[in-house]
Amino acid sequence: xxxxxxxxxxxxxxxxxxxxxxxxxxxxxxxxxxxxxxxxxxxxxxxxxxxxxxxxxxxxxxxxxxxxxxxxxxxxxxxxxxxxxxxxxxxxxxxxxxxxxxxxxxxxxxxxxxxxxxxxxxxxxxxxxxxxxxxxxxxxxxxxxxxxxxxxxxxxxxxxxxxxxxxxxxxxxxxxxxxxxxxxxxxxxxxxxxxxxxxxxxxxxxxxxxxxxxxxxxxxxxxxxxxxxxxxxxxxxxxxxxxxxxxxxxxxxxxxxxxxxxxxxxxxxxxxxxx
Numbered sequence: 001x002x003x004x005x006x007x008x009x010x011x012x013x014x015x016x017x018x019x020x021x022x023x024x025x026x027x028x029x030x031x032x033x034x035x036x037x038x039x040x041x042x043x044x045x046x047x048x049x050x051x052x053x054x055x056x057x058x059x060x061x062x063x064x065x066x067x068x069x070x071x072x073x074x075x076x077x078x079x080x081x082x083x084x085x086x087x088x089x090x091x092x093x094x095x096x097x098x099x100x101x102x103x104x105x106x107x108x109x110x111x112x113x114x115x116x117x118x119x120x121x122x123x124x125x126x127x128x129x130x131x132x133x134x135x136x137x138x139x140x141x142x143x144x145x146x147x148x149x150x151x152x153x154x155x156x157x158x159x160x161x162x163x164x165x166x167x168x169x170x171x172x173x174x175x176x177x178x179x180x181x182x183x184x185x186x187x188x189x190x191x192x193x194x195x196x197x198x199x200x201x202x203x204x205x206x207x208x209x210x211x212x213x214x215x216x217x218x219x220x221x222x223x224x225x226x227x228x229x230x231x232x233x234x235x236x237x238x239x240x241x242x243x244x245x246x247x248x249x250x251x252x253x254x255x256x257x258x259x260x261x262x263x264x265x266x267x268x269x270x271x272x273x274x275x
Contacts, residue, residue: 004031
C-alpha cells in the first residue's frame with residue numbers, strides 16, 4: 001500500500017521542503033496531492049510551485065492535483081467554457097510535474113442563477129431542480145474528461161457534503177455511469193462520508209470497481225474538521241477491513257487541514273495497524 005499527503009496553500013515553502021525531507025526522502029510516503037490555485041487574483045503561487053518542483057526533482061515523488069472550487073453545474077455557457085479552459089490549464093500544470101491524475105468536484109445543487117419554472121409559471125420541485133443541476137454537471141464533466149484524455153490524464157471525483165450534488169457512494173456510481181467516460185473514477189473522502197452516512201465502511205463496498213483514490217481524514221460527525229486519522233470518531237478498523245474486502249490498490253492520501261510530520265506519521269501507523 002502506498003501513502004501520500006496533501007500540501008495546501010497554507011504551507012510555507014520551508015514547511016513543504018521539510019516535509020519532503022522527512023517523509024519523501026525516506027520513502028515513508030510516496031505521493032503528494034497539491035492544490036491548483038493558478039490565476040487567482042489574490043494568491044501568489046510562485047513560492048508554492050517552486051517548492052513542489054523541488055520535491056519532484058529531489059525525490060521523484062508522484063504528484064496528484066486537486067482542483068476543487070469550480071461549479072460544474074454552471075448553466076451559463078460562457079462560464080462553463082471558461083471552466084473547461086481553466087481545467088485544460090490544470091492538465092498542462094500537472095504534466096509539468098509528470099503527473100496524470102486530477103481530482104475535481106462535481107458542482108453545486110444550489111447555485112442556479114435563474115429560478116427554473118414550468119411553462120405555466122409554477123416553480124419546479126427540489127427534485128426537478130436537482131436533476132437539472134445533475135444534467136449540467138454531467139455534461140461539463142464529460143467534456144472535461146475528454147480534454148483530460150488528450151493529455152493521458154485520469155479524473156477523480158469525490159463525495160462531498162452540504163449543498164453539493166454528490167454526497168454518497170450510490171450517487172458517485174450513478175455519476176460515473178452517466179458521464180460514461182473511461183478515464184473518470186471515484187475518490188472516496190472518509191471525512192465527508194462520515195458526515196453524511198456515518199458508515200464509511202459500507203460506502204467503500206458500494207464504490208466497487210470505480211474506486212481509485214482515497215482522501216483520508218477524521219472528524220467527530222458534526223463538522224468537516226480534516227483531522228488526523230484517529231483524532232475523531234471514525235471506525236478505522238472497520239474501514240480498513242472494507243478496503244481489504246475490495247482489494248484497494250490505490251494511494252492512501254492523508255488530506256489534513258494542515259499536514260504536519262507528527263500527524264501524518266501517526267495517521268499512517270493507525271492505518272498500517274489494521275491493513
